[in-house]
Amino acid sequence: MLGRLRDVAGWRERTIDSPPATLAALRELLAREDPALGEALAGKGVQAAVNKTLVRADAPIAPGDEIAFLPPMSGG
């Protein structure tokens, strides 16, 4: 969880045993556990990366993958 998502979740990273097969199902799993996080993940401009590559919302995931959720980015 990056940026404000880390604050909403209360954690930066964790391991999920027996993960679901898609990113969408993972979002649903996280939303069931923590509705506020689920709402934040569905927020405008939130992107997801699998193994450090941006992917679509319905991308497949597999055990061992590193999933990141990224709010709108801002450098400078």
Next chain:
Amino acid sequence: MTVRVQTEPFDGGALLSAFSEGRTHSGGIVSFTGLARSVTDGSAVSTLELDAYPGFTEPAIAGMEAEARQRFPVQDLLIVHRYGPIAPGEAIVFVAAAAEHRRAAFEAADFLMDYLKTRAPFWKKESGPDGERWIEPRPSDYEDVTRWS
């Protein structure tokens, strides 16, 4: 052509001096140093904290640098970006472009800053007496970047 993402503070003047050294074939160098402000939109800021995603942030910025090189006839580029806690007055970002003619150097630095503001994988949180708040790009930042599309 260099991209550095680091937690250590840096001195923009020193970076510019080192970047400028021995450039007998460059007609000009443009540099930009972005600083952390002590007041934003009327609120006092005591610390700016930038979150990065190591292993993701660096390649994304390298991609912007490669695009700048493709778009503008520059001889060299340097991008240094800090993350972690940053105090007001400290530098957050430094961009330098060297080119045979000035226009390319100005444009490459301008392009890179517009891209960094809206697309670099960092997340900014300001803390001060009024509490904490996450900062996202302003509408004007998104407008600025459309100048290059």
